[in-house]
Amino acid sequence: MAEEICFFTKDALIIKPPKKSPALLRMIVIVFAMVCGVYICSTCLKQTNTETTRKLLNIEVIERPCHEYDTDRSQIPYLHYPKPKTFSRAECSCNPVRLFAVLSAQRSGSGWFETLLNSHINITSNGEIFSVKERRENASSILRTLDMVYNLDLITSASKNHCSAAVGFKWMLNQGLIQYHKEIVEYFNNKGVSVIFLFRRNLLRRMVSVLANSYDRYARLLNGTHKSHVHSTEEASTLAKYKPEINTTLLITDLKRMEASTKEALEYFNSTRNIFLYYEDLIRDHTKLEDVIEFLRLPQMNLTSRQVKIHSGPLQEHIKNWDDVNKTLKGTAYESFLRSDY
Template sequence: MQRSGSGWFETLLNSHSNVSSNGEIFSVFDRRKNISSIINTLDKVYNLDWFTSASKNECSAAVGLKWMLNQGLMEYHEEIVEYFKRRGFSAIFLFRRNLLRRLVSVLANSYDRHAKLLNGTHKAHVHSHTEAETLSSYKPVINSTSLISDLKEVEVTANKALKYFNSTRHIILYYEDLLMNRKKLNDVLDFLRLPQLEPRSRQVKIHTGSLSEHINNWDDINRTLNGTVYESFLRDYKR
């Protein structure tokens, strides 16, 4: 799911000498325009015929890709599940526990696609604290009227994805858990049947500290979520 830490997580995995992840290859529409194009693309990855700047040709243990839920995965889930089972694919589902933080990231990233705050260049991920501070200077205004229904919609989508792929070999991870307990990465390496190494990423987190520092209409959002099932999103970790 977008803005759930998947870029950071992929760089962590790719830092392992036995992992080669090919990036978000289904961001290109032609590769996902129908199930035939999806299967053709997956076959190239499976047969090690997919070459990108992110791939490591010498890797032979775990090869994969990053796939967002809105890139054909849900639309053609029945055929994809059958393919996963037939080919022996494993899936790692990465979500965020705090959907309000995710929303801030989504809105800020969408804004920067047009504003291009970093010297006229849009960057979804950064590698310096200076760049992170520049991007986090934008504080989105969140629609408080639709906020609760928007959060529910994200939950429904995530639950639907897990239901669709329940019969596949998979593991479920949360971005916050990986941040707070790096030993969670050991579970991932065990799941991938890889030797234990210390993965590293050069990416720098953009929105650190309290959420109140990153939302323009914080008082409105605070009033909207207080007393609801989403109240905990207002007061979470501050890393």
């Protein structure tokens, strides 16, 4: 270390510090430069992290569900934005889809009603999907099938463009619907599925239709083929030639059983968002169809069907033992069934 130089003046003692060496000065400069460099780098890194975070936040906002700001808040639980695995909805990804199910019983007009729904450009109703037994073996298989339908991954002949605004199917009471009603009701309420009840008021006409359809499964009256629904008056006339004979001993019991199954379904699914329809009312009053479209919150359109009714006209023309049936129902709660043309 350099030694300090001391010397005296006339008035005081003065200590003069030694001169710094060039090596020491260079070291000080290097240390100062390193400190500045570290500070500058840390500042840049902070700015980079901030920009990255902003970009990530922007991406997160873009991927949020596309709810419309002017949508009635009470309707949001019923709006869905499916992401199918089988295709990409692309520009339709932000088009909301409503889920529905038509709950009915065989030969209650559900096939005709579904063709009306499918004539609407925004509706896809996939038919009787639970007629396949494997899909209704247990509650788990039912729920998996429902997920597939409502996620637009079940492609049927009724499927329209990927921008369908309502998607559903028809479900018969004897296809696991009653057996697993607790799980199904919970699913419907959690998913916001709207239920359309469709039943037939005249249970005697329904019975005639069930018996005739069951007979044709084996007789195959239309050129060796079986058809549950027809599209021409000629085909309808051919099928109507068969007149079933009704067991009058069990007639009242069977009618009560039909009524009970309808009542049971209404009780089980009462907690869902639903609308109740009678087939006969749809025939007489076409404004009932407007109610259905309004229920699904879709634009009104004229709904059409190519199906032709098979058993039209008075019932006495379609029952082989009409006199016995007439006698059995006279004076009972079911007497009105004898006079209905629907």
